[in-house]
Amino acid sequence: MGYSAFTDNQIQGDKAVRQELWQKVKDNDEYLYYAIAAMQAGGTKMMVVLNPFLENDLNVDQIPDSWTRYLYPGGTGQYATISDSKIYCFAHPGGAGNGGGYLTSDYIEMSSFWGVLKNLGFVLWSTVAGIKNQVIVEFYSNNKVYISSNTIYDSVANPTARQSFIATIGTIPDYARYIKIKLVGGESSVDVAGTTYFTGISVNPSTEMTTEMIVSATIAEGYTANTVWIDVNSVVIPLPIFGLVNIGFEAEIRTTDVSATASQRFRIGSVYSNENSTVSVSYMSNYYKIENIYIASSSITLIQQLMRAAGSAFNVYGKKSIPKTNIKYII
The missing domain is CATH 2.60.120 (Jelly Rolls)
Incomplete structure (x- = not known):
């Protein structure tokens, strides 16, 4: 669930107040609450990945707020509870052409970073090593037009216990102004059944403080x-x-x-x-x-x-x- 702008028609003085307007007010209020909390937690403007632990799901649709979800044929994406924490996971059922799914973040504005983007941190593990997982960084122009992407993690030899990663983002197009982060669990080209877990997504500048x-x-x-x-x-x-x-x-x-x-x-x-x-x-x-x-x-x-x-x-x-x-x- 992202921020949804109000239209001029929705706020006309002669219009009756409808339930959909109040729903939008509620959704935007909750979105901004978590956005501000994320920035305050980081102490600087660099904490710009909204819902970085994928835990917030205010409308309880099994899709983390500020992220979108795609499921491969046969795949499921949902929350698991591990040590009292909500962890998002994708399950690949096995079978040719089947897979788990992927999450894609909201647009992340590059101008909010101090320095040049360099690394992406994330936590990932699977129930079986041979499942195919990927982490992809997509680049967009000032008008949010897709430019290109870098696959910074691509493996069929994954950890089977919780593991932290820091991956180099790689070459950034000169005219890129936004990025999106894509987390792929159980990509469909590999026929291996299993479950992949993601959490702790963070973008780090090259000028470390x-x-x-x-x-x-x-x-x-x-x-x-x-x-x-x-x-x-x-x-x-x-x-x-x-x-x-x-x-x-x-x-x-x-x-x-x-x-x-x-x-x-x-x-x-x-x-x-x-x-x-x-x-x-x-x-x-x-x-x-x-x-x-x-x-x-x-x-x-x-x-x-x-x-x-x-x-x-x-x-x-x-x-x-x-x-x-x-x-x-x-x-």
Whole structure:
């Protein structure tokens, strides 16, 4: 549901007030409410993707407000509830010529961005990897005439767990003034049944501005004798706002056998930090980074992973006893 302008005929003084006029007033009021809320949430004019989490559906038609929907033959598009959040999804039933569908955003005015458009952030995952998903950016002229498009995500090897992406928008036509974003789940040229989920759509300028905050978070000491990566203790970190973030922190690792190597890394969901190793029996401190995580909830869970080298039995110990954790929002 987008904004619908009033016609001169609808506001003539001698016209009776009809239900359709009040309906338009109500729909426009709700549209503008969410548009203003979206901009205020971002703190700048750069939060211009209306209904970026696809959750608002005021007329309950199973189509996110400020987006339009197309369904392929046999396809369905609807909301699913995952961890108390509404997530939009397309289901491909299988069968030649069938598919899921796609959502297309309202026009996004490029003049509202500070700098040149560079990246698009989104969250996507499917129930089966082999389903075909796409994310497409369409370019339009000042008169909203279609110019061309860039397919920035096109895959039949999709994640089967929630994953954040940042894709380069690519070459922009010189005379483009608007863009639209198209989210394709279960494209019909590939006959693979499954469901694809989308959320967290954000457009980022190439001239990044950042805001940083320091939070306190520790992970208790834990150990393992596993020779493959295994989760060993975690911490939940509350965050005040949604957005794209980089996370940096120090943690410690040691081994109980100087002839064997202990390794440590961290993850948030399926996104992993850098890895560090040691043969020291005393704790060694290392710096870890997890970058380009799109946060779409009020907290994140930071999970420690440990692993020992194959060979004689020994334990790997790890912890995050230094509370300081740097959170950098990329606006």
